[in-house]
Amino acid sequence: MNHRGILLVVSGFAGSGKGTLMKELMRRYDNYAFSVSATTRKPRPGEVHGREYFFMDKDHFERMIENDELLEHACYVGNYYGTPKFYVEEQLAAGKDVILEIETQGALMIKDQYPDSLLLFVMPPSVTELHRRLVERGTETPEVIASRMERGRQEVEEIEKYDFLVVNDNIDECVERLHGTIVSAHYATKRNMETIETIKKEFQEFFE
Amino acid sequence: MNHRGILLVVSGFAGSGKGTLMKELMRRYDNYAFSVSATTRKPRPGEVHGREYFFMDKDHFERMIENDELLEHACYVGNYYGTPKFYVEEQLAAGKDVILEIETQGALMIKDQYPDSLLLFVMPPSVTELHRRLVERGTETPEVIASRMERGRQEVEEIEKYDFLVVNDNIDECVERLHGTIVSAHYATKRNMETIETIKKEFQEFFE
Numbered sequence: 001m002n003h004r005g006i007l008l009v010v011s012g013f014a015g016s017g018k019g020t021l022m023k024e025l026m027r028r029y030d031n032y033a034f035s036v037s038a039t040t041r042k043p044r045p046g047e048v049h050g051r052e053y054f055f056m057d058k059d060h061f062e063r064m065i066e067n068d069e070l071l072e073h074a075c076y077v078g079n080y081y082g083t084p085k086f087y088v089e090e091q092l093a094a095g096k097d098v099i100l101e102i103e104t105q106g107a108l109m110i111k112d113q114y115p116d117s118l119l120l121f122v123m124p125p126s127v128t129e130l131h132r133r134l135v136e137r138g139t140e141t142p143e144v145i146a147s148r149m150e151r152g153r154q155e156v157e158e159i160e161k162y163d164f165l166v167v168n169d170n171i172d173e174c175v176e177r178l179h180g181t182i183v184s185a186h187y188a189t190k191r192n193m194e195t196i197e198t199i200k201k202e203f204q205e206f207f208e
Numbered sequence: 209m210n211h212r213g214i215l216l217v218v219s220g221f222a223g224s225g226k227g228t229l230m231k232e233l234m235r236r237y238d239n240y241a242f243s244v245s246a247t248t249r250k251p252r253p254g255e256v257h258g259r260e261y262f263f264m265d266k267d268h269f270e271r272m273i274e275n276d277e278l279l280e281h282a283c284y285v286g287n288y289y290g291t292p293k294f295y296v297e298e299q300l301a302a303g304k305d306v307i308l309e310i311e312t313q314g315a316l317m318i319k320d321q322y323p324d325s326l327l328l329f330v331m332p333p334s335v336t337e338l339h340r341r342l343v344e345r346g347t348e349t350p351e352v353i354a355s356r357m358e359r360g361r362q363e364v365e366e367i368e369k370y371d372f373l374v375v376n377d378n379i380d381e382c383v384e385r386l387h388g389t390i391v392s393a394h395y396a397t398k399r400n401m402e403t404i405e406t407i408k409k410e411f412q413e414f415f416e
Contacts, residue, residue: 127410128410131414150415152411157408164395165397166395181392184388188371188373189367189369189371192373196368199367203335206339
């Protein structure tokens with residue numbers, strides 16, 4: 001069967017708990033690698049190059065854009081942030097399933113570039129529960145919460161373009177559900193064309 | 209999430225061990241139902257109507273063909289054999305994942321009628337191993353074995369039309385792999401359009 005990793009694109013409403021789920025997935029299983037972003041912002045104390053971010057200057061980053069070396073990129077508050085292809089490619093080749101946590105628009109762009117990527121959408125059990133979680137966090141103003149709910153309303157229109165939909169009603173079960181779905185994705189025929197070619201060749205040789 | 213069962217179409221070369229796998233899947237998990245075929249042949253001692261087969265006369269069977277009540281059917285040695293839709297539909301509605309063990313040509317016809325069905329192909333680890341298993345059975349003549357190998361060579365051309373490919377290198381692991389793949393298939397967005405509609409409606413109501 002195939003030994004190359006799968007590019008996992010994970011999205012979900014703010015408050016769906018996808019950050020916690022990803023951390024737990026990484027903690028429990030060793031087949032995952034978290035995509036490390038590149039940025040032009042300065043490292044903060046404790047941040048390590050290649051762990052939190054690949055830190056680089058503006059010239060370097062812009063050269064990467066020109067050379068099509070980023071899966072996607074954006075500019076926030078005067079700094080660039082982006083996903084370098086080299087890291088993703090390196091991890092996939094090493095057989096790691098690479099997790100990219102990204103919003104819906106970027107996710108669909110990545111699906112175009114990597115048709116073999118697996119798009120996973122994490123949902124809260126209900127909209128009421130989503131709102132409750134955002135309020136309970138206690139870290140955001142009512143305005144921010146309202147804008148996140150509005151954002152969710154827009155994102156919901158894109159869910160059917162994802163491959164799988166996982167409801168986060170219980171962290172533990174949801175992690176196992178995600179992991180099971182990712183493991184199974186490795187058995188999809190489209191990811192095993194080499195195995196099929198090998199067996200075709202073996203039949204050929206058998207009859208020679 | 210969706211509560212309707214999935215129609216599972218399972219194929220594999222003679223000697224791939226799919227019969228044993230299916231029995232083991234049924235024994236370990238209670239979400240499966242095995243499709244029961246209809247036939248015009250007489251029941252043998254010990255065979256029970258509705259368990260081994262739905263036994264019926266020729267008129268009844270031909271009326272089912274005319275009324276499009278069979279998923280597929282064929283005639284062997286003067287008797288009809290076919291898959292009644294009513295049983296499959298009843299089990300799917302009850303939330304059972306219905307197993308249909310069928311050869312490649314029939315499988316692809318079913319995929320056309322039921323686009324939501326899941327096509328699984330069971331493979332031996334290698335062609336040499338496939339041949340060894342057929343020989344070791346000791347129940348078939350060299351001619352029959354040769355024709356089964358030839359059949360395999362033709363079937364291999366259809367594998368890429370299947371959704372998943374599972375290598376039967378170890379019965380125990382293969383059963384778990386199959387089960388995991390089927391469980392995950394329930395989370396595919398295309399099988400959860402109702403859940404997506406519900407969450408859209410909830411967002412709508414939230415902003416009213």
